[in-house]
Amino acid sequence: MDVDIYEIFNYIKDNSDNKQELADNMNSLIMSTDRSKFSMQLNKLWDEYCTSYGICVCCGERMIAIEEKEPMEYFGFPTNEIITYQVCPNCG
Numbered sequence: 001m002d003v004d005i006y007e008i009f010n011y012i013k014d015n016s017d018n019k020q021e022l023a024d025n026m027n028s029l030i031m032s033t034d035r036s037k038f039s040m041q042l043n044k045l046w047d048e049y050c051t052s053y054g055i056c057v058c059c060g061e062r063m064i065a066i067e068e069k070e071p072m073e074y075f076g077f078p079t080n081e082i083i084t085y086q087v088c089p090n091c092g
C-alpha cells in the first residue's frame, strides 16, 4: 500500500485540537517511524509548515523575533550588527 504523506499530514493537522497537540502528534509520529523515508518526508513537511507559519517544531507555539546587537569589527572599527532570530517562548 502506498502511503500518501500529504493525506496523513493533513489528517493530523485537521484532527489535532490545538497547536501543542499538533506538534506532539507530528513529533511522535516522526520519532516512531525513525529514519524511514516516511519519517523524513513527514519531518520535512512539518518543518516547512512550521517555517511558513512561524511556529516552533517542538511545541507548536508561535515563535517570537529577538533582535540582538552583535559587536563586529568593520575595517578595524568597532560596529554593531543587528541579528534577528526566532525563538520559542516555551522552548527558548
Ligand SMILES: [Zn+2]
Pocket: 056, 057, 058, 059, 060, 061, 088, 089, 090, 091, 092
Ligand atoms: Zn517550542
